[in-house]
Amino acid sequence: MLGTDFRTGSPVWLDLGSPDIEATAAFYGAVFGWTFAPAGPEAGGYGYLQKDGATVAAVGPLTEPGATPAWMTYFKAADALATADAVISAGGTVRAEPVSMGEVWMAQFTDPQGAEFAVLQSGEGLGRTSEDDTLVWVELHVGDPVAAIAFYRELFGWRSAEMQAPGMTYRVLSIADGDQQEGSFGGAAPLRDGQERARWVPYFAVADADATVARARDNGGTVVMPAADVPDVGRIAWLADPAGAVFAVLKPNPRQAAA
Template sequence: MPTRNTPWPAGTPCWIDYGASEIDAAKDFYGRLFGWEFEGGDPEYGGYLNATRNGEPAAGLGPLMDPGDSPGWTTYFATDDAAATAARIREAGGAVVVEPMEVGPMGTMVIAADPQGNAFGLWQSGQHTGYRVFNEHGSLVWNEAAVDDPAAARGFYTAVFGFTWAEVPGAEGYQTFAIGDRMLGGLGGHQPGSPKGWTACFAVDSTDEAVATVESGGGKVTMAPMDTEYGRFAVVEDPWGAPLSVMQPPSGS
């Protein structure tokens, strides 16, 4: 089980959380899909929960900060200085929606949007260093964004995080982003009918079983399972319309 218990390097997608309109129903759906257990829920943190695998944090789940928003997943990038990164977001044309906010001793969070309106977060870790389990069933395996103007988006995220980019051959302009030699995620053009903005991809033991669990739980499949060189992949929506993807890594990987 790959784990990490120290802060993630700046610019790394380090946490994901879900804003829920129905907390108990979301716990049930995602608990069955990913085998999650839940810790926390203290009133002082607004009922926020950590979803865990084998006792290690994999993701967060909490009530929607604005009840008028749609349920969905937020990707957070690690930062060593939330205020300085928030300043770079503004300088690059983005918006800071929630100013740097200390979450007790856990860390400092920011909610922002790029110039095209795609939301993301920042996390400056304190006691909570982000996800501690990854690349196994029920944990994060990949983050990517689908945007209207990929070139402009690459410029923005490079200015904010210092990313470098590499085009994936035959992938219609899709590019991966990295810091140094660490590949961190991907970004490409938005296709009508597909999720827009930042989405999270979760590792699963069986993509077909995960898709069946989504459908039996009231969700739907928006891209049927398909085999790729990276694994068997599918895009789904939960019962509240929030997109996510699942990936069964190739055997032996």
């Protein structure tokens, strides 16, 4: 599971583009108990979503013409400029050129199958992960997972391991160094019927998936995939917030939570 010892290729940051930051913060506050902390007047409305004072995600205004609300996963890069070159060489697209904010660099990209992601070159990241109401997993949904993994391997050196899931082959992703199981942070799965586009989906750990689904629905969210048990994983549901940004929740089974 994801930790906070961020190494190259680890999910290190997560933010959400929103058309109404106040309403978005209120929704996620009701669902996960998060509080919103503005980043300051110079940040253009961007701010931090926090649990007990630790940042677990962030939210800001939509900045691209025609952009729709969506969660953005940032992966740790050793060199954002070099990563941008690697993205182009491997067939991806640079959506936002690398930019520095002091010692921090960030950039946004689209992979060859259309999934958007970003990188962060920084010594810091999310304050909490892999506990209730924090990021625990990220999942790539694309038409060709094998080709997608090859693309990201060029950027980050990721490893993958196949496992059989109902109706598909699922591929568990891990960073390049250390123990492969301990370094796992996400997975890749083929697009299913009704999925309109490739994307990265964040999973948040929860104490009770069904109760979280109910809170989301009661506060204007939509149930994309009802809560269901996945063998050897836990109980999962897909949701969308009132603006349409898709995310997932996971109640890990006891063995998975202890791993």
